[in-house]
Amino acid sequence: MxxxxxxxxxxxxxxxxxxxxxxxxxxxxxxxxxxxxxxxxxxxxxxxxxxxxxxxxxxxxxxxxxxxxxxxxxxxxxxxxxxxxxxxxxxxxxxxxxxxxxxxxxxxxxxxACQVGFQSFGSPAVGVIRAALARGAIGAVTGIAAAGAWIRRDRYFARTAWAGRRRLDGHAVVDGALTNPFAHAVATALLLNGTAGALPERTTVELYRARDIESDDTACARLCFAGAPDVVAAATLAAEADHEPYVLIHGTDGRIRWHYKTDVVLIDGEPVQAGPPEDLLANLVGHLRDGVPLLAPLDATRAFTALVEAVRDAPEPRRLPHARAVGTGPDRRFVVPGVDRAVDDAAERLALFSELALPWTPAREER
Missing domain, CATH: 3.40.50.720 (NAD(P)-binding Rossmann-like Domain)
Structure with a gap:
C-alpha cells in the first residue's frame, strides 16, 4: 500500500x-x-x-x-x-x-488512525528514559516538571491573526506559552508520567503577560493525578536569554533531565545521546502498512487537552508590572527580569510561581 x-x-x-x-x-x-x-x-x-x-x-x-x-x-x-x-x-x-x-x-x-503532532513522542529518548526508570536509576518518581524560557519578538506575534489570542472571530484559539510553543514539553512530561491518557483530578494554572496581548506569554501549571506524581510546567516567552527547554524527572535517588530539542538525556548528570525522533507521518504510514504502533496517538493527549481547556477557562492573564521593552520594530521583545531563574526554580522545586519568592501576584484557578 x-x-x-x-x-x-x-x-x-x-x-x-x-x-x-x-x-x-x-x-x-x-x-x-x-x-x-x-x-x-x-x-x-x-x-x-x-x-x-x-x-x-x-x-x-x-x-x-x-x-x-x-x-x-x-x-x-x-x-x-x-x-x-x-x-x-x-x-x-x-x-x-x-x-x-x-x-x-x-x-x-x-x-x-489519528496521530497528533507531538514530535518528541517519536524520540528514542522516551525508551531510554523509560528503561532507566524501570531499572530504578533514580528510585521512585516523585514528580515531573516541564520548563522552557525563550525570547519571542514582535514579529512572532505578528506572523498570524491568531498569535497571542485567546479568541478569534468568536472561536476559542487558546494560544499561550504552555498550549503552543511549549506544548511539546508539557505533553512529553505527561507521557513520561504515565498519565498522558488520563484526566487530572485537579489542574491549577497561573497566566501572565509581559506584552499587550490577549493570551499569556508567561505561565505555569500543576496537574494532579490519582495514584501518580504531579506534573508541573513553567514557561515564558519574555526571557532574558534563550534556553533549551527540558523535562525534569524527580526521583527519590536522583533526577533525569531531557533536553528534548537536542535529544540529550542526563541521567544523574551522565549524558546519553538518544538520537533524532522518528517522523510521525512516516510512523503513521508504517502503522497503516505494517501495523506498527502509533507513536503519538490521540488517546495519549487527553491530559494535555485537559490543560488546554483549563487555560481556556482561566481568568485573563495578569500583566507583569516589571516587564520592559527592548529594541524597536519587528525585533522588539519584552523581558521580565528574573523570569529565566523563576522557570528553573519552578522545575527544580515542582512549584508554581505563586509558591516561589517572586514579585508577582498570580491568579490561581483550579478546575
Whole structure:
C-alpha cells in the first residue's frame, strides 16, 4: 500500500509537513497528492493538486491520509471533513481545544488512525528514559516538571491573526506559552508520567503577560493525578536569554533531565545521546502498512487537552508590572527580569510561581 496524502495548510509549520511529505514521496513511501490553504501556495511548495477549499481537495483527490496543519480552532472541523471522507489523520498540536471536542474526535476517528503532532513522542529518548526508570536509576518518581524560557519578538506575534489570542472571530484559539510553543514539553512530561491518557483530578494554572496581548506569554501549571506524581510546567516567552527547554524527572535517588530539542538525556548528570525522533507521518504510514504502533496517538493527549481547556477557562492573564521593552520594530521583545531563574526554580522545586519568592501576584484557578 502506498497511501495518498493531502496537507491542509501550506504556511508556517505546515511547510515543514509539506517538506517531510515530499521527502517520503520521493522515497516512494507515499504519494503527495495535494494541498489546500486560504492563501496561494508559496514558491517551491508545488503539489499536483492545490485548492483553496478542503472539501474540493478531498473531492478531487482520493486521499488516504490528511495532514491538518492549520490554526488550532480549525482542527476539529477539518478532522470531521477528512474522517468523513475516509482519511486517516495526522493533526497538529493541540489536537483540539477542550475535552468535549476531544471526545467527539475520538468517536469520529473510530476505525481510523489519528496521530497528533507531538514530535518528541517519536524520540528514542522516551525508551531510554523509560528503561532507566524501570531499572530504578533514580528510585521512585516523585514528580515531573516541564520548563522552557525563550525570547519571542514582535514579529512572532505578528506572523498570524491568531498569535497571542485567546479568541478569534468568536472561536476559542487558546494560544499561550504552555498550549503552543511549549506544548511539546508539557505533553512529553505527561507521557513520561504515565498519565498522558488520563484526566487530572485537579489542574491549577497561573497566566501572565509581559506584552499587550490577549493570551499569556508567561505561565505555569500543576496537574494532579490519582495514584501518580504531579506534573508541573513553567514557561515564558519574555526571557532574558534563550534556553533549551527540558523535562525534569524527580526521583527519590536522583533526577533525569531531557533536553528534548537536542535529544540529550542526563541521567544523574551522565549524558546519553538518544538520537533524532522518528517522523510521525512516516510512523503513521508504517502503522497503516505494517501495523506498527502509533507513536503519538490521540488517546495519549487527553491530559494535555485537559490543560488546554483549563487555560481556556482561566481568568485573563495578569500583566507583569516589571516587564520592559527592548529594541524597536519587528525585533522588539519584552523581558521580565528574573523570569529565566523563576522557570528553573519552578522545575527544580515542582512549584508554581505563586509558591516561589517572586514579585508577582498570580491568579490561581483550579478546575
Amino acid at each position: 502506498t497511501p495518498a496524502v493531502v496537507v491542509f495548510g501550506t504556511a508556517g509549520y505546515a511547510r515543514t509537513h509539506l517538506r517531510r511529505a515530499r521527502a517520503l514521496h520521493e522515497r516512494g513511501e507515499l504519494v503527495l497528492a495535494g494541498a489546500c490553504d486560504v492563501r496561494e501556495p508559496p514558491d517551491g511548495d508545488l503539489v499536483p493538486v492545490f485548492t483553496h477549499d478542503p472539501a474540493e481537495l478531498l473531492a478531487r483527490v482520493p486521499a488516504d491520509i490528511a495532514v491538518i496543519a492549520t490554526p488550532p480552532h480549525t482542527h476539529l472541523p477539518l478532522a470531521r471533513l477528512a474522517l468523513a471522507a475516509g482519511c486517516h489523520v495526522l493533526v497538529e498540536k493541540p489536537p483540539v481545544l477542550d475535552l468535549a471536542a476531544f471526545d467527539e474526535l475520538t468517536e469520529r476517528a473510530r476505525g481510523r
